[in-house]
Amino acid sequence: MLDANLTSQLKAYLEKVTRPIEIVASVDDGASSQEMLELLNELSSLSDKIALVVHRDDDQRKPSFSLSSPGQPIDLRFAGIPMGHEFTSLVLALLQVGGHPSKLSQEVIEQIKDLHGEYRFETYFSLSCQNCPDVVQALNLMSVLNPNIHHVAIDGALFQEEVEARKVLSVPMVFLNGENFAQGRMGVEEIVAKLDSGSAAREAAKMNDKAPFEVLVVGGGPAGAAAAIYAARKGIRTGVAAERFGGQVLDTMAIENFISVQATEGPKLGAALEAHVKDYDVDLMNLQRAEKLIAGKDLIEIQFANGGSLKAKTVVLSTGARWRNMNVPGEQEYRNKGVTFCPHCDGPLFKGKRVAVIGGGNSGVEAAIDLAGIVKHVTLLEFDSKLRADDVLQRKLHSLPNVDVITSAQTTEVLGDGQQVGALTYKDRVSGESRKVELEGVFVQIGLLPNTEWLKDSGVTLSPRGEIEIDIRGQTSLPGVFAAGDVTTVPYKQIVIAMGEGSKAALSAFDHLIRTSAPQEEAKAA
Structure with missing residues (x-):
């Protein structure tokens, strides 16, 4: 099933494994079981640390297989054949079960380990879904870190009877202890925040204690990422607060018009944006939904849904857009039900x-x-x-x-x-x-709808379509408040255009800081 190039890469990855991995396959005589066994046999041949056991008479879903390590209380299972977008999930699961550390921050790791109770997760995915791997990978990692967390990732296409019985009409769909837990793309931090009821208050307290930024970017899509990088490169105190870092890009399947990159996928570009921002001294605050903008004499305040607030001398608004609804009866009632x-x-x-x-x-x-x-x-x-x-x-x-x-x-x-x-x-x-x-x-x-409802009483002028009106420098109607990307009146909602607009807005914000601070310096000299 695996070509020579992929086999070579996978063998190199598996050299990072530090403890034995046991794969327990549950199969029947069907073609899908034979296909899964072919994959698992290939995997086990690539490392002497992998052992494969096959069961035919157990009560597990078939075909499925678990990943564990002797002496480690790990309960992680794939029901189906994790190829396509989920092959990366399989590789990461092998590495993590085999003792290779994740790139997750130590703070979040400890938060996962401190979760008490019993959490039995089931995630339904499709192999063509670009949003599903984030959820599968997050819950797999959580099950490796905490013995109270159990996870099975289920290919809906192979288990149609389950899909029909549980009314799964949108993926990824996650069940927790048999009840609907979440739908749509989620990362580790989002899942942990839903489980840890005190996390929002703690994050709000941290935000309230932060000193004012010189540039605060609200939104983490291509425009927001570009603005953060350009601001940070000027050596000024820069923060990014995003409801979902990556934005609409994460929901884009194929990208073939991003100049100099012949083809990529949204999630890959989103990850690259985040990695690039983190290369700089940027305070990145994810999962933060802005609710109000208050323009003061010297500082601009942004209030967030968790109760926290941030202040800054200048702000770049890049909250992007979302799918437009039809706004007809039944649409919301049957969301994710067809x-x-x-x-x-x-x-x-x-x-x-x-x-x-x-x-x-x-x-x-x-x-x-x-x-x-x-x-x-x-x-x-x-x-x-x-x-x-x-x-x-x-x-x-x-x-x-x-x-x-x-x-x-x-x-x-x-x-x-x-x-x-x-x-x-x-x-x-x-x-x-x-x-x-x-x-x-x-x-x-x-089409798309700009995310500007929270700005309607802020003094920021919006167009009849709800977009933020800006001038050629990205300046809004409020001094010190700039905007960029799909949320603005700039035509042609394209990734490459959003990046350019974000860069321009950050440069304009820096220019504003220089010009507004100059008279104060002269006064001190006098």
Whole structure:
């Protein structure tokens, strides 16, 4: 299963293992079990520290395998064949079970070890999901560090009966002790924060004790990362407070227009952004959602959802954007119950089913093309009288036999049985008639909405679309407050443009600091 290059790399990684690893496989006579055994046999042949045991008569999911080390109370299991995006999760699990230390901060490691109680996690993933590995890797590591934490990662495509029974229609989906715990991308710190009820108060106290920054960046996407790096390179006190470092980039599957990098994936770019920021003297505060901006005479204060606040002489706002909702009845009720936003992540869960894609731009048409290879049928609905996607994408879409395209269609309601989606209705904007489409999934691809609700009473001027209005220097309507990226009125929401805008905003903030401090220096000299 593994090519020569991958085998060579993996063998080198496994040389870092310091204690024995035991793989216990649970199999039956099915083809998937044989495929999994082929992978595990290859892995065990790469290191004399790996032992493989095979069980056929146990009560575990089949195919599945556990990873442990003799004498170590580790309960970690993969149900399925962790290839695709999850192969990295498997490699990391082998290293960590084998005693190789993680890069997690000692503070978070101790926080994990101090968790009491019994935590039995189950994570449903798909091999095409770029968000799932973060969750799987986080819970695997936590199960290595704390014997009270148990984790099994389950490939939803191989365990369809479980997926159907537990109404799993979006991945990653995490259950804790049999109950729904979380949905969507999460890292170690986010999971620990949900389990450790006192963590928010402790973080708020730390924030309140910090001295004012010279530049505080609010938001950690490409614009925020670039702003932080440019500010830190000026040698000034720089902080970054982000709700989710990496932002929308983390939800992007393929990136092929980031100049000088022919192709990459969002999570890889997000990790590279974070690593680059950490190369500098930047105070990085993740998982912090801004709620209010207060502009004072000398300092600007940002208040956060955890009760903490930070002050700074200048601020760069780069809070980005999120997927736009349809805002129709049933949409929120059936969120993650058939209504979803990520065809790459959730598409495999709808294998053999009927779905709709809402939106006829590039994102919507690309989603329909991807889904057509997985699902039974795709109906694409576009509000306008024609699709807006590139011609090459439209030609590909119209060549697919299991896709219907409906234009001049205004989605009016998502219907279901209370547990999952069963249909949607739309209005024909030409005839005015209301029509119904029977289906099991709705993929919403209608653009982005700027994250600016928290700024509406701050004095920062917003456009009619809710974007932050800026001038050519990135300056907002408030002195000392700058903005950059998808949250602003700058056209063309692109990663490379956001990075340039973030850099420009940081340089403008530095220039503002120089000019506003100069008169004070002259006064002292006099």
